[in-house]
Amino acid sequence: MATISPLADAVADLVADGAEIALEGRPVAAARALLRRGPGSLTLVTLHAGALADQLIGAGCVRRLVFAGADPGLPRFREALLEGRPVPLEIEEYTAAALVARYTAGAAGLPFGTLRGARGTDLPEHDTVSAVRCPFTGEVVTAVAAVRPDVAILHARRADRSGNVQVTGPPGILREAALAARRTLVTVEEIVEELPAEPGIVLPAFVVDRVALVGPATSQGPPADRAGFGRWLDEVRV
Amino acid sequence: MATISPLADAVADLVADGAEIALEGRPVAAARALLRRGPGSLTLVTLHAGALADQLIGAGCVRRLVFAGADPGLPRFREALLEGRPVPLEIEEYTAAALVARYTAGAAGLPFGTLRGARGTDLPEHDTVSAVRCPFTGEVVTAVAAVRPDVAILHARRADRSGNVQVTGPPGILREAALAARRTLVTVEEIVEELPAEPGIVLPAFVVDRVALVGPATSQGPPADRAGFGRWLDEVRV
Amino acid sequence: MSALLTVAAARLLRSDQVCLALPGLPLAAARLARATHAPGLTIVEADGRVDGVLAGLAELHAWLQTGRVDVGVLTAAQVDLLGNLGDTVLGEYDDPTARLAGAGLSAAVAAHARETVVVLPHRLHSFVDRVDFVTAVGFGTGPVDRAALGLPGGGPLAVVTDLGVLRPDPATAELVLTDLHPGVTVEQVRAETGWELEVAEDPVTTAEITAAEHEASRSSA
């Protein structure tokens, strides 16, 4: 059941070295809190690797990135991938459909999910992708292992005092990530007495562990060059 | 893509003798339109068989009922089941979880769905229920065949002129039934220029074939006795 | 006395639980609990409604399958010695004497909820040695059956009726009379039970309905 707590406390309580964390919905402030705390050897699961994933990779927090797409030209991602700096990075890359199916299976409490995979691409094989035969039609469909992150770190618009969380934009994979994860931290921009009557998408408080109030996302990202990133990271960590 | 048309026309165009139809969201007026038209040998798929299913069974429209629960004491259902009147009724009964998984698989375009079945019950076996082994963990989970009804007949609150449909109460299985079916008819209580900004649950117009405007559900159900039902049905069909 | 059925069931629910309550007596018991001693109780209804949350049925099953439902409150036409629920037919499935509600959500709740509370009026036709049709599994055929079937939940915590409360014996999984509502005798309960009912050594007498419970019952009825 959700409790409302300061972001730094929530991150300290939920994220340990070596954890598998899902990052969805662009939780800018939570990523900043992770950089401050600096856990290591994380497995980072995110449908789309953008600036936040790049920062965590640049800070050396991430050992393995599980993803389905990335902003082109992420500088820290490139360095980690090509030069192993600051730490070597393993990648586990999927189509969005496959990673969505991994989340969906985890959310349903099932060991695997199925999809009509997009055959013919050059994506490397992973031991999380296999096939199953339909016991009714004999068709073979793609099977993917459920993902069950230790922690899902999500961002949404608002919560009520009980910790029911409301998403106002496109829900993306937030609902599935919350259910698939063993623990869930949601950052929100406001905490209200009562959620508006038309509920949009709601995560009930019992699928959320921590809610932390943060300001709206600001865009003071780091500079692209390595030295500049290092100085930015030092400032973040002060 | 959705077109808005009179209910009787929509039913005439979409429902043929022998069709498999899904009935969800309590579409009272559409059931009445079916009674008037009187198609035969339908396979009726409905998570919960209530008064509407009972009327269709009593009118002899239904050859096979696929369901997961029923109001106790439905008089026409009982007659059809125990006495074969007015026509013999086959039943195909599931747990709600299994029938939900059948709809969900159909909605995803997959040939089967999976669930953690509730073993140990006395539910009879169907050739739509089997098992698959997880290729990753070796666990065996229940597999169910996707349901792909010829037509889904649904009721929702409102639509816009393009045929985008908004559901205001609990969505139940409406979204999955619409996607699983080859054609979808949705009855709505109002057609508005623009759907309210907070969208609740929406079926986009491209998953809907027909929208028909009907009044709010009224409850002039038939009497429980067979003779009374026959008179009621005659009146409906006038 | 019938009021004590929902009251005694409500008392078994705790404020920190997520409770899935089927319509009718189960939902009345859950609402009563929340209105009295368990204000924090989360009530999940069979249509996926949770206060303002309107979940689809697929999501509700995901909650069950991921172990997020702490307690299920169920009812049925029949319950047997081993806490199994019969609610599909009376008589044979292919030639029933009565057709009942069917499995619906009950089977999954009985399988997955951490524990269940069963509520139904205590009548001889309902309390049977063996249900005509196992709609939802209690303890199956004995104390190890749930594990053998791979059912993750713990099974029935209690069966609450208008006469008293039955709880499973941990060794045999058989239902034993542990509580009597005020004024009810063991003989009365035995007369309404279709098996040789065992009685706990020192059966508890159910506490009288409090003023607060009475008030909450009236206003939520």
Added chain:
Amino acid sequence: MSALLTVAAARLLRSDQVCLALPGLPLAAARLARATHAPGLTIVEADGRVDGVLAGLAELHAWLQTGRVDVGVLTAAQVDLLGNLGDTVLGEYDDPTARLAGAGLSAAVAAHARETVVVLPHRLHSFVDRVDFVTAVGFGTGPVDRAALGLPGGGPLAVVTDLGVLRPDPATAELVLTDLHPGVTVEQVRAETGWELEVAEDPVTTAEITAAEHEASRSSA
């Protein structure tokens, strides 16, 4: 000339279609189509947004897998002779010279949409004989490959660039130059294409941007 890229792509979209458009040039083309000749075009965005509809990603994939997306508009860093898209790496996957966007939705859209329109600027580094990494399948290794792979959609209808339009030859599935934008020569296109580009017998000259298209481009930019 770059404006003609989105304009010419937009002209391939029809008012009765459901169009899934990736961000950037594809979405600009789809919006332009709707603002001009295709007011009924349904635009599904990559995040599941469809006008007021906010679908989850699982639902968006359900739409794709049930064949409800008529046309996908895609882009990529590379396209090859057989319409395959490369957008994962340049060079070797394990030792790339550049790291690109990855599959994301593209692979599924390329597999399932009834047809696809590919938009990208026509540059020699992008129009390659064989993409470095097949991120999304066009025609694979030849005209029967999609069927062999079990890909339900029809594959690329056209590749639209800032120089002209390429369409697959029905017999070979190889991209052929069919349209030239006004003022562009075949030699110019060949100079920017990394394979021996075939040209249709009578290449069409793209119609000039209309006033309405110009206006719509400006206001949606």
